[in-house]
Amino acid sequence: xxxxxxxxxxxxxxxxxxxxxxxxxTRGCPLRCPYCSNxxxxxxxxxGEGTDVEQVRAxxxxxxxxxxxxxFSGGEPxxxxxxxxxxxSYAKGIGLLVGxxxxxxxxxxxxxxxxxxxxxxxxLDVKAPLEYELYRAACGADLTTFEAIKxxxxxxxxxxxxxxIRYLEARTTVFRGIGDKPSDIEKIARAIEFADAYVxxxxxxxxxxxxxxxxxxxxxxxxxxxxxxxARKASxxxxxxxxxxxxxxxxxxx
Ligand code: SF4
Numbered sequence: 001x002x003x004x005x006x007x008x009x010x011x012x013x014x015x016x017x018x019x020x021x022x023x024x025x026t027r028g029c030p031l032r033c034p035y036c037s038n039x040x041x042x043x044x045x046x047x048g049e050g051t052d053v054e055q056v057r058a059x060x061x062x063x064x065x066x067x068x069x070x071x072f073s074g075g076e077p078x079x080x081x082x083x084x085x086x087x088x089s090y091a092k093g094i095g096l097l098v099g100x101x102x103x104x105x106x107x108x109x110x111x112x113x114x115x116x117x118x119x120x121x122x123x124l125d126v127k128a129p130l131e132y133e134l135y136r137a138a139c140g141a142d143l144t145t146f147e148a149i150k151x152x153x154x155x156x157x158x159x160x161x162x163x164x165i166r167y168l169e170a171r172t173t174v175f176r177g178i179g180d181k182p183s184d185i186e187k188i189a190r191a192i193e194f195a196d197a198y199v200x201x202x203x204x205x206x207x208x209x210x211x212x213x214x215x216x217x218x219x220x221x222x223x224x225x226x227x228x229x230x231a232r233k234a235s236x237x238x239x240x241x242x243x244x245x246x247x248x249x250x251x252x253x254x
Contacts, residue, residue, distance in 0.1 A: 002050035003083040004028050006041040006075055010063050016099050016121060017169075017197070017250075019068040022060060024087065029076040030105050032140035033127065035175055037207040041075035053083055057090050069097030069120065078106035081113075088118040099123060099167070104152030105145050111155055114164050121167040122156050124195075128172075128179055129187035138178050153191055161194045168195045171244075174224060175203035176216045185227045186234035193237035200228045201244040221245050228253040 006025035015023050028044030029036075036042060060070055070091040077084050077100050088098045099121035102110065113119045128138035130153065135146050153170075160168040170192040172179045179185065189198060202224055205216045224243045232241045232253055242250045 001053045001083055001086055003053050003056055003080060003087070004044040004075075005051040005056065006038075008056070008059050010059065011066060012071070015071045015073065015101070016069065016097075016123075016167075019097065020066065021069045021071045021097075021099070022063045022067050023071045023073055024056060024077075026072060026074045026077045026080055026084075028079045029074060029103070030079065030145060031076070031103055033138065034140075034210040035173065035178070035203050035205070035208040035213045037204065037209065038075065039209045044075075044079070050083075053086055056087055060087070060091055060096070061094065064094055064096060067096065069099060071099040071101065071121075071123075073101040076103055076105060078102055078109040081106070081109045084109075085113060085116065085118060088113065089116075092118055097121070101125075102152070103127070103139070104149040104156075105141075107148055107151040107155050110152055111159075114159050119159075119165055121169070122159070122165055123169045123171065124152065124156050124192075126153060126170045126172055126188050126192060129184050130191055131187075134184070157192060157194045160196070168192075169197040169199060170195045171199040171201055173201050173203045174219050174227065175205065175213060176219055178203070180219050180223070180227070182227060182230035185231045189231035189235040189238060189241075193235060195237075196239040197242060198231055198235070198238045198240075199242045199244050199250070200224050200231065202246060204246060221248060225251070225253060 004027040
């Protein structure tokens with residue numbers, strides 16, 4: 001079996017709070033966020049051009065003594081459900097935790113992996129309030145994909161509430177004009193009750209591929225703190241609400 005592999009980071013302390021993980025970046029994504037900085041991971045090579053999963057398994061085994069788990073990121077890891085399950089199953093089999101960063105476009109695949117006991121954590125992008133026009137502007141989702149993402153948000157909250165996964169983190173990347181209104185963040189916060197954490201993260205225009213986004217200023221930290229405070233007021237059920245900036249890292253908002 002082959003995986004359209006973007007990269008492997010053997011040791012990371014940034015991709016799962018409190019855990020040391022190996023990160024597997026997959027290639028291919030069904031969305032086209034104007035601020036995406038992962039251009040090299042959006043397009044996937046033709047089928048059959050990927051890396052043999054055996055090579056990825058070997059990298060996981062090499063790191064196993066030094067890590068708590070494996071995180072799959074991208075791109076969108078659930079675009080390759082068979083290879084993802086295969087590698088998750090391998091990681092679980094040698095005693096590692098498994099987390100997936102996802103944009104939520106494939107709810108059935110998230111559910112299937114959770115049902116199979118292969119998913120410990122979900123790191124879910126919620127790019128805008130769950131209203132079609134806002135979502136489309138934030139990431140180019142068509143109506144079918146938007147409906148799928150809505151199902152994923154509800155599904156992941158249900159999985160966490162039912163303790164079928166042990167950690168759920170939702171994240172919104174804020175740019176000027178994308179998720180930068182308190183009302184946007186309040187709506188998102190109300191949609192993700194039962195998440196362990198909600199991260200309001202500072203978008204970095206300088207690394208975006210889109211020239212219009214590149215020309216914007218980053219939303220400043222004090223504005224992000226106000227947005228996070230609005231989220232805190234809107235939701236009593238979310239565990240912790242954080243602001244993530246390039247300079248200050250993660251800051252919990254009480
Ligand atoms: S979901 Fe992620 S990888 Fe896909 S286009 Fe958006 S930012 Fe890029």
